[in-house]
Amino acid sequence: MRYSAVLLIPLVWIHIALQDVITGVHGIDLDYVALRWATLGWRVYDVALLAFAFAHGVNGLRNVLHDYVHSPSRQRLVDVVLLFGWASVTAIGAAAIVGGVRMP
Amino acid sequence: MSALKATLEGGLRYRGRQGQIAFILHRISGLGTLLFLAIHILDTATVYFIPRLYEHAIALYRSTPFMLGEIFLVFFVLYHGTNGLRIALFDLLPRLWTEERQRRAFAWVLGISLLLWLPAAYWMGRNLILVNFLGY
Numbered sequence: 746m747r748y749s750a751v752l753l754i755p756l757v758w759i760h761i762a763l764q765d766v767i768t769g770v771h772g773i774d775l776d777y778v779a780l781r782w783a784t785l786g787w788r789v790y791d792v793a794l795l796a797f798a799f800a801h802g803v804n805g806l807r808n809v810l811h812d813y814v815h816s817p818s819r820q821r822l823v824d825v826v827l828l829f830g831w832a833s834v835t836a837i838g839a840a841a842i843v844g845g846v847r848m849p
Numbered sequence: 850m851s852a853l854k855a856t857l858e859g860g861l862r863y864r865g866r867q868g869q870i871a872f873i874l875h876r877i878s879g880l881g882t883l884l885f886l887a888i889h890i891l892d893t894a895t896v897y898f899i900p901r902l903y904e905h906a907i908a909l910y911r912s913t914p915f916m917l918g919e920i921f922l923v924f925f926v927l928y929h930g931t932n933g934l935r936i937a938l939f940d941l942l943p944r945l946w947t948e949e950r951q952r953r954a955f956a957w958v959l960g961i962s963l964l965l966w967l968p969a970a971y972w973m974g975r976n977l978i979l980v981n982f983l984g985y
Binding site for chain 2: 747750751753754757758761762765766767769770771773774775778779795798799802803805806809812813814815834835837838840841844845846847848849
């Protein structure tokens with residue numbers, strides 16, 4: 746957790762600084778995303794952000810849930826559901842970053 | 850469920866002071882950020898899967914309640930990271946992990962989180978007022 750966490754601090758905080766503070770939500774639209782993803786570097790950055798942040802978060806959720814669910818069989822169920830949820834969302838996100846923006 | 854009951858009942862009675870506050874804030878900020886992140890990943894993925902939905906999503910996020918929520922989300926993310934760093938650092942050097950040092954370290958965590966958050970909150974708040982209320 747802490748290794749992904751230490752990596753995440755620059756990854757996430759820079760992402761927030763760039764998109765929330767400097768650009769601002771009013772500056773975000775399809776063209777903005779397309780422009781950013783025209784550079785391979787930003788796509789790589791976003792894939793890393795996606796992979797580490799979501800895995801870190803879901804593992805955290807797993808820890809929290811295990812604090813409340815104690816029987817080994819229930820814990821295994823929790824783990825399977827979380828794994829499925831993690832894999833689905835990560836796959837969808839990665840597909841979108843690799844696929845890129847499509848104009849409507 | 851008994852663990853949940855124990856948490857809710859005992860949580861108010863246990864006088865853990867800074868340590869307890871640090872812990873519960875870390876959990877809440879983590880879970881809150883995760884919930885946001887799951888939705889964020891899916892809504893951003895619409896640029897590829899259903900592009901017209903992305904424009905709807907952005908329009909929603911430009912509304913005042915969402916922009917306000919985002920300002921507070923940023924605080925939670927900053928706190929979670931800073932407190933996490935405290936945990937990782939002290940875990941690396943466990944002989945430093947004394948009660949007195951932890952209380953002071955937590956004060957630093959709060960201070961640093963606030964220090965990093967205020968400029969962001971200022972710019973985001975300024976943006977909110979200028980665009981949503983003054984029409985720039």
